[in-house]
Amino acid sequence: MTAQAPLTPTKTVEMRDENTILEVNNLKMHFPITKGISTRVRGWVKAADDVSFFLRQGETLGLVGESGCGKTTVGRCIVRAYKPTAGEILYRNEDGSVVDLAALKPDEVRPYRKDIRMVFQDPYSSLNPRMTVLELISEVLKVNKLESSDTIQTRVGALLEKVGMRPEYMQRYPHAFSGGERQRIVVARALITNPRIIVCDEAVSALDVSIRAQILNLLESLQKEFNLTYLFISHDLSVIRHICNRIVVMYVGKVVEVSDALEIYTGPRHPYTEALLSSVPLADPNGREGRQRIHLEGEIADPSNPPSGCYFHPRCQYAKERCKTDAPELRDLGGNHFVACHFAEDLKLAAVIK
Amino acid sequence: MDNTLIDVKDLKVHFFTDEGVVRAVDGVDLKLERGRTLSLVGESGCGKSVACRALMQIVRNPGKVVAGEILYNRGAEGGQAEIIDIAKMDPKGKEIRDIRGKEISMIFQEPMTSLSPMYTVGNQIIENILLHTNLTKEQARDLAIKLLDQVGIPRADRLVDEYPFRLSGGMRQRSMIAMALSCNPNLLIADEPTTALDVTTQANILDLMSDLQKSYNMTLLFITHDLGVVAEIADEVAVMYLGKIVEKSDVYTIFNSPRHPYTQALLKSIPKIAIKREDLDPIKGMVPNPFRRPGGCPFHPRCPQAFAECKVLVPTTTQLTPNHSVQCLLYENFANRIATEQKQ
Numbered sequence: 244m245t246a247q248a249p250l251t252p253t254k255t256v257e258m259r260d261e262n263t264i265l266e267v268n269n270l271k272m273h274f275p276i277t278k279g280i281s282t283r284v285r286g287w288v289k290a291a292d293d294v295s296f297f298l299r300q301g302e303t304l305g306l307v308g309e310s311g312c313g314k315t316t317v318g319r320c321i322v323r324a325y326k327p328t329a330g331e332i333l334y335r336n337e338d339g340s341v342v343d344l345a346a347l348k349p350d351e352v353r354p355y356r357k358d359i360r361m362v363f364q365d366p367y368s369s370l371n372p373r374m375t376v377l378e379l380i381s382e383v384l385k386v387n388k389l390e391s392s393d394t395i396q397t398r399v400g401a402l403l404e405k406v407g408m409r410p411e412y413m414q415r416y417p418h419a420f421s422g423g424e425r426q427r428i429v430v431a432r433a434l435i436t437n438p439r440i441i442v443c444d445e446a447v448s449a450l451d452v453s454i455r456a457q458i459l460n461l462l463e464s465l466q467k468e469f470n471l472t473y474l475f476i477s478h479d480l481s482v483i484r485h486i487c488n489r490i491v492v493m494y495v496g497k498v499v500e501v502s503d504a505l506e507i508y509t510g511p512r513h514p515y516t517e518a519l520l521s522s523v524p525l526a527d528p529n530g531r532e533g534r535q536r537i538h539l540e541g542e543i544a545d546p547s548n549p550p551s552g553c554y555f556h557p558r559c560q561y562a563k564e565r566c567k568t569d570a571p572e573l574r575d576l577g578g579n580h581f582v583a584c585h586f587a588e589d590l591k592l593a594a595v596i597k
Numbered sequence: 598m599d600n601t602l603i604d605v606k607d608l609k610v611h612f613f614t615d616e617g618v619v620r621a622v623d624g625v626d627l628k629l630e631r632g633r634t635l636s637l638v639g640e641s642g643c644g645k646s647v648a649c650r651a652l653m654q655i656v657r658n659p660g661k662v663v664a665g666e667i668l669y670n671r672g673a674e675g676g677q678a679e680i681i682d683i684a685k686m687d688p689k690g691k692e693i694r695d696i697r698g699k700e701i702s703m704i705f706q707e708p709m710t711s712l713s714p715m716y717t718v719g720n721q722i723i724e725n726i727l728l729h730t731n732l733t734k735e736q737a738r739d740l741a742i743k744l745l746d747q748v749g750i751p752r753a754d755r756l757v758d759e760y761p762f763r764l765s766g767g768m769r770q771r772s773m774i775a776m777a778l779s780c781n782p783n784l785l786i787a788d789e790p791t792t793a794l795d796v797t798t799q800a801n802i803l804d805l806m807s808d809l810q811k812s813y814n815m816t817l818l819f820i821t822h823d824l825g826v827v828a829e830i831a832d833e834v835a836v837m838y839l840g841k842i843v844e845k846s847d848v849y850t851i852f853n854s855p856r857h858p859y860t861q862a863l864l865k866s867i868p869k870i871a872i873k874r875e876d877l878d879p880i881k882g883m884v885p886n887p888f889r890r891p892g893g894c895p896f897h898p899r900c901p902q903a904f905a906e907c908k909v910l911v912p913t914t915t916q917l918t919p920n921h922s923v924q925c926l927l928y929e930n931f932a933n934r935i936a937t938e939q940k941q
């Protein structure tokens with residue numbers, strides 16, 4: 244289907260199908276490298292470099308990869324905390340019209356801030372210690388003049404109950420809460436605008452196992468209740484397996500594999516995915532003696548100075564001559580399984596789940 | 598003769614703060630066998646780091662070892678036992694300073710606090726070697742390079758002169774391991790050595806540690822809150838909750854047939870790769886405030902199997918089999934205790 248986007252009249256934007264709520268096409272985010280107070284640009288950190296994937300309405304899409312591969316950068320582009328260097332971020336409004344968020348000017352972005360929200364990495368630093376819970380949760384409504392102050396209190400109270408906290412707590416300050424409770428506050432703060440998409444950036448990574456389970460269950464029940472779509476960023480592949488329908492694997496600013504969640508674990512098609520999964524410790528000692536791990540030698544590449552050809556070739560055990568010179572495209576192998584490897588069809592890769 | 602390197606008995610470490618006393622370690626019994634890996638697991642704040650620091654007498658103020666024994670067999674393996682009690686030693690005395698960094702060494706939770714940013718990686722390793730051996734400076738430098746090479750640092754002869762902040766997280770952690778190994782310790786304590794690292798780096802470090810352990814026949818005390826890591830590396834597991842070891846056994850028993858409700862709950866709360874669960878079973882409530890510990894069994898407010906006596910009786914250790922013990926009233930014959938404790 245083709246939809247006309249009211250805010251980008253210069254071109255007609257098309258999205259893959261009606262179930263797609265967000266589509267990221269060839270997204271690039273390059274940060275300039277400068278030294279000291281000099282403004283001379285010495286190079287570019289290619290934090291996101293040609294990233295493409297799509298989000299279906301109501302699903303949870305996992306975004307995984309090693310530290311520094313660009314996960315947070317992609318998330319921040321989607322909520323337009325950054326203006327992307329290039330590429331499209333197509334968003335389908337509730338009325339079906341499509342807008343390219345990447346192309347919007349800062350003041351044009353405002354209406355979308357309430358639709359697409361982000362839960363940040365660290366529950367300790369993301370809450371201002373001098374604001375009460377009420378102020379923290381309702382801040383976005385005030386800033387964007389979305390609601391009058393007399394009804395706000397009722398809304399916040401109801402929302403606190405939804406995330407499993409007492410409404411009376413809204414006059415307290417964040418220091419009076421545990422890590423798990425703070426994360427509930429952060430979730431409530433994302434929900435206050437009735438968003439359609441939430442980007443969860445390592446939303447449970449800093450939490451203890453028992454609290455983590457509580458928050459994961461909470462996120463799942465909220466998703467059902469409000470038909471939310473999640474982009475779930477995490478480096479924990481056990482958590483990803485639990486919560487995601489589909490998974491995007493990134494390596495040094497690029498997408499290397501996109502697939503249904505189970506397929507990533509039962510039949511990875513990219514050598515990096517294979518190695519990443521084989522590193523995950525399994526919470527089961529039975530049979531550990533016979534387990535074979537793939538060791539990734541060397542360090543993850545530097546996004547300001549990536550290797551030639553396939554960025555993964557210096558660490559890839561299957562690399563051939565061609566990998567040193569040709570950058571592989573992200574290709575559809577069928578069944579919505581996308582891989583960026585020249586030899587994806589030929590390789591027999593090991594799976595973590597047999 | 599048995600193979601025990603360190604026998605910790607009823608260890609208590611308390612913090613005397615302005616707000617009150619925190620019983621961070623509250624009666625811990627642990628046996629560390631030579632050449633084996635013991636994993637200490639539990640949620641944040643349960644006392645893992647404090648317990649380990651006590652083994653080297655480096656508990657921070659206002660904490661003190663207030664009771665218990667840390668019996669350390671200094672004698673060579675298979676030779677004459679030479680048992681000393683670390684708990685009795687003066688934390689600033691010469692005796693413990695000779696042991697620290699030499700016979701017992703530690704990799705800390707926060708790598709940046711234990712590698713000084715002011716000195717090169719090499720200098721820090723060399724300093725530790727010079728402190729504990731009679732090697733010359735040149736010999737110590739050669740040894741440092743050899744160690745860095747052994748822990749998988751490329752171009753060790755050049756990296757030896759790098760400052761820690763110039764290294765990646767994984768490299769820093771490897772240098773820490775090299776430093777900890779520099780005097781061929783009997784016991785290596787590793788406090789969450791891989792928590793801050795990527796899974797790929799973590800996998801390499803875990804394999805490195807098991808390899809080194811085998812070649813040095815070292816005892817490893819490995820602290821983590823990640824049950825996946827425990828399942829990979831541990832021979833024995835001790836599960837800690839609010840300053841106590843609530844269950845202890847070999848790794849297979851802990852994962853295949855845990856008995857303590859806390860261990861059972863922990864294992865149920867984690868997502869697993871092999872099986873997709875519909876819902877995770879979180880443990881209800883949260884770890885209590887250290888100043889407001891519950892009476893009776895410390896786990897009772899969160900325990901799905903708690904019964905009336907759990908609120909009043911503190912469970913003692915029940916030996917289920919020679920290598921499996923729990924502290925839980927479900928397994929304890931406490932009838933006589935009620936009678937005697939009521940008389941008091």
Ligand SMILES: Nc1ncnc2c1ncn2[C@@H]1O[C@H](COP(=O)(O)OP(=O)(O)OP(=O)(O)O)[C@@H](O)[C@H]1O
Nearest residue numbers: 274288290309310311312313314315316317478546
């Ligand atoms: N504002 C910025 N200016 C310059 N470089 C940046 C900026 N933000 C991120 N980078 C760089 O871009 C790369 C990607 O960073 P990003 O935070 O997106 O990674 P990540 O995948 O979220 O990593 P982690 O798992 O550690 O959170 C890194 O090399 C980082 O140093």
Ligand SMILES: Nc1ncnc2c1ncn2[C@@H]1O[C@H](COP(=O)(O)OP(=O)(O)OP(=O)(O)O)[C@@H](O)[C@H]1O
Nearest residue numbers: 612619621640641642643644645646647658659887
């Ligand atoms: N310097 C201190 N002053 C007061 N209390 C302390 C101090 N250091 C530790 N504690 C308390 O001792 C208890 C145990 O702390 P410890 O650091 O051993 O926990 P842990 O199990 O290592 O947790 P984590 O997994 O978060 O590292 C906690 O309740 C903590 O608040």
Ligand code: SF4
Nearest residue numbers: 553556559566584585
């Ligand atoms: S393209 Fe080549 S180097 Fe890259 S992952 Fe595939 S085989 Fe390995």
Ligand SMILES: [Mg+2]
Nearest residue numbers: 314315316364
């Ligand atoms: Mg990030």
Ligand SMILES: [Mg+2]
Nearest residue numbers: 645646647706
């Ligand atoms: Mg600790």
